[in-house]
Amino acid sequence: MPRARIRAAGRWVAGIAVLGAASLAPIAPGHAKTRAEPFPAWPEPQVEQTMTVDQAKTIVAARTKPQTEWHGPTSGPRASTEKVTIAWVSGDESYSTYIGWGNGVRQAAKALGWAVATFNGQGTVSGQLAAMQQALASNPTAIITPADANALQKPIKEAIEHGIPVIGIHATAFPGPHPDLGLYQNIASSPAEIGQSQAAYVIAMSNGTARLIHMVDNSFAIARFKARAATEPVIHCKGCKFLEMVNVPIGDLAARVAPTVTGLLGRYGDGWWMTTCCDDYYPYVAASLHAAGVPPAKAHLVGADAPPATYDLIRRGNYEVASVPEPSSLFGYEAVDAVVHAMAGEAPAKFVQPTYIITKENVDAEGGKNKEFVPSNNFSCHYLNIWKGTNNPC
Secondary structure, eight states, X not given: OOGGGGSOTTSOOTTGGGGSGGGSXXXXXXXXXXOOSOOOOOOOOOOOOOOOHHHHHHHHHHHTXXXXXXXXXXXXXXXXXXXXXXXXXXXXXXXXXXXXXXXXXXXXXXXXXXXXXXXXXXXXXXXXXXXXXXXXXXXXXXXXXXXXXXXXXXXXXXXXXXXXXXXXESSSSSSEEETTTTEEEEEOOOHHHHHHHHHHHHHHHTTSOOEEEEEEOTTOHHHHHHHHHHHHHHHTOTTXXXXXXXXOOXXXXXXXXHHHHHHHHHHHOSOXXXXXXXXXXXXXXXXXXXXXXXXXXXXXXXXXXXXXXXXXXXXXXXXXXXXXXXXXXXXXXXXXXXXXXXXXXXXXXXXXXXXXXXXXXXXXXXXXXXXXXXXXXXXXXXXXXXXXXXXXXX
């Protein structure tokens, strides 16, 4: 859950005047075959409520291995050789996660001879709305955005009316098409599998004896869903003990985490595990634990999303012991593949990248040396074979 979504919406954004309806020039129809209307939604992921220690260890063993095997599509429509321009409406071009996804979009588009125009939402809802309107005015073939789709309903509906499909990357909670939000496809990991991976690591590494705290921002539906997935197996683990669900708004991390950690230590002492929706919490939690004199061996943090700071915490053994990352450039390739399908009038490929668990033992693998998760399954080669009709070895 990127920090950009919760920054103060009052920051001035240059060019905000484009929000006015009169400023948007008429948009020409998109490519003739392109379908902008989303297909039906996929079934929602299901939370696994129970897990034995042996099951947890099996999951951890599988998800800490290199991801050399390709589980994605092996067939699909050819990419258009026409002039194609994708609008990348970034939520915030200063945020490393968005930069990684945008790089994937640009790399995939370049391989096809397509163009990408970048519009920077600058980390605010008003800025993202302005960027969407600017993107629409440029009349792209498709729009790809990681900004919250709920806040962009007016420009998304306008895009669909003009035959421009909108593809989200983490633009809403679940992967797949979202007709209710107008998303032709939403690229995301399974939040159920992310939480399951966290729970498995906690249960396996504690040998079924963990005392768990979960830190969450309850204002986000995706965070509440991840919280259920991460805690239900621990709650039902006979030798484990679930201590508390702690609500700390992401926008208040600097002010709220330190007193929250002090309170947790006062109630439970040390010797516990913590899971969370997103790693933004953990630099603050680690600093608070250090200030309280808690040794790293007495508090174990298991995160999700894995921005660059996470790799440093895990590599140094600074309280955080594991995280479930989101893929970097792979998501950009998936989004471009959705554009290819939309231009062919076909439903997007039904593929969700399997989750991966970063630990100190594998922190440099799968893109970790560059502080990002890039699966070693040669995904770019597989996609290019589909898009270009080639059969190159991958």
